[in-house]
Amino acid sequence: MASSSIFEIGLTGLNAAQAGLNTTGHNIANAATPGFHRQSAIPSTQQPQQTGSGFFGKGVRVDTVLRTYSQFLDTAVLQAQTQDNYLQTYQSQINQIDNLLADPNSGLSPALQSFFSAVQDVASNPSSVPSRQSLISQAQALQSRFQAFSSRLTEIRGGLNREMVDTTEQINSTAADLAQINDQIIKSQASETQPPNDLLDKRDELISDLNKLVRTSVVKDARGTVNVFIGNGQTLVLGTQSFTLSAAASVTDPANYDITYQANGLTLPLNSASLQGGSLGALLAFRSQTLDPVQNNLGRVATVLAQTFNDQHKLGQDLNGALGQNFFNVPAGQVVSNSNNAGTAVITTSNTAVGALTGSDYRLSFSAGNWSLLRLTDNNLTTFTTFPQTVDGVTLNSPSGTASNGDSFLIQPTRNGARDITVALSDPALVAAAAPIRTALTVANTGDATIAPGTVNSPPPPNANLLNTVTITFASATTFNVNGTGTGNPAGVAYTSGGNITYNGWTTQITGTPRAGDTFTIARNTSGVSDNRNALLLTALQTTNTVANGTANYQSAYSQLVSSVGNRAREINVQRDAQTALVQQTTSAQQSLSGVNLDEEAANLIRYQQAYQASGKVLQIASQLFDTVLGIGS
Secondary structure, X not given: OHHHHHHHHHHHHHHHHHHHHHHHHHHHHOOOOOOOOOEEEEEEXXXXXXXXXXXXXXXXXXXXXXXXXXXXXXXXXXXXXXXXHHHHHHHHHHHHHHHHHHOOOOOHHHHHHHHHHHHHHHHHOOOOHHHHHHHHHHHHHHHHHHHXXXXXXXXXXXXXXXXXXXXXXXXXXXXXXXXXXXXXXXXXXXXXXXXXXXXXXXXXXHHHHHHHHOOOEEXXXXXXXXXXXXOOOEEEEEOOEEOEEEEEEOOOOOOOEEEEEEEOOEEEEOOHHHOOOHHHHHHHHHHHHHHHHHHHHHHHHHHHHHHHHHHHHOOOEOOOOOEOOOOEEOOOOEEEEOOOXXXXXXXXXXXXXXXXXXXXXXXXXXXOOEEEEEEOOOOEEEEXXXXXXXXOOEEEEEEEOOOOOOOEEEEEOOOOHHHHOEEOOOOHHHOOOEOOEEEEEOOOOOOOOEEOOOEEOOOOOOOOOOOOOEEEEEOOOOEEEEEOOOOOOOOXXXXXXXXXXXXXXXXEXXXXXXOOOOEEEEEEOOOOOOOOHHHHHHHHHHHOOOEOOOOEOHHHHHHHHHHXXXXXXXXXXXXXXXXXXXXXXXXXXXXXHHOOOHHHHHHHHHHHHHHXXXXXXXXXXXXXXXXXXXXXXX
């Protein structure tokens, strides 16, 4: 009996040492396996045998093999990684735009400066045809620069859409693998009471991969499987079933892709703002926070430049003596109908006050006879019932059709501004450098009053009577009569030295002390070849605050855009560096607990080897004792 017990004890020792060796070898083999958690064989003593002399031990048994796992540390790593991937993806996207806008050679600033330098050359030499031709050439170069920027931003948007498709496919593939692992875990736990450590590691690694793509919420159920949710609670994995996402052209804006969710035969659009973290969250955030504002505000600069330059140009006179024409073709706003609209309403838009343009997109919706216009940058809401309606310099109209409840339209006043700006003039003689009016005083005047050259009032088109000859005759030193206005001949008008005198769409000033009988005339500029008055006004537009309700000029509006993107890029870069350090710290803490330490495992190998050899020695002695017992009877 004694030798039998010793045999059993030695055998259990061999088995325990063998389990330790197997577990240690498994740890060493998977030291570099992503997501692997160090495993340990957990021994305990066998049930002892009770005798009259006391309880005698019956050796050891291996209860289970456990992985060294901390949900707290693993969750911290997941959270750090999903934010790190978010920042990494955002960084790679925004750096493209930052490099594009801030380039000192290919940026918009040099092109703007060259254009207005050409305007200044015309102001210096208004009769010079080469100067006029140079202006048109520089305008075309400015047009090309705007369009090159627009083209690059459109390429970035297209690349963004493709990345969204690739990312959703990765999410779907990983979710399907996770559902399959859940199924394997259920089956393994149905036949065994021990935890399937390697399957659990694989499952955790798949969850980590998902979190790098999009932030998830994970809930474990009673069967030991996990359910994974995204966004506002949409189920991505439910036990052994996975659901799919897709990225396709938006029904509200075909230029952008939306994320949709497929479940029970239905395709539901997901709110982009709800998909946070990971690569997908970064792509969506970059589009709404950086790409859209950059393209809209660049388009706003192009639109305001084209319209305000045209407005002043049309108040001038060209070399042929005709009033100025449009110098640029002004970009128009864009209206995109929701593809699910049931009504027939047609919505049109025009930028009627470009200085008030905000650079925002708008969502126009119809419900129960009321229209609502939502400014998407700050969710400011304007409601109305009839057209036309003007908001932020944009006039909306509905020339035909009838809207149905739920119909919506995306209004993009400046999205394509940089793409669509073009130069309208090709003939240098049509550059309107001169003013169409000329003032003069009669040589026989006896007072010392003088008259200013005069300017044409904006906005165009000019007054129909602009080129009529108007005579101002002083009845006394303090009053004058006006003749030739085309709308009556005012008499006894009070005179103030230096005060504005405005008729027929022009404004001038008479300064000094006139005497009765003194006359002044304002007439057509019949010899304005060398006149540069309108060219000077065109030059002044470079520093005039015409953008953002008169708070910025073309250059400063563009500089604000460059600064905004640059600051955001630097902010993302700093956050990424800090987040990378956090990932390293959390991963290090997690690995210090769960990772494989090869030095420690090497020591375990020796320990289990010695235990195995010692247990073998126990069996050897038990065998010798048994032989001794057998020899007693012989």
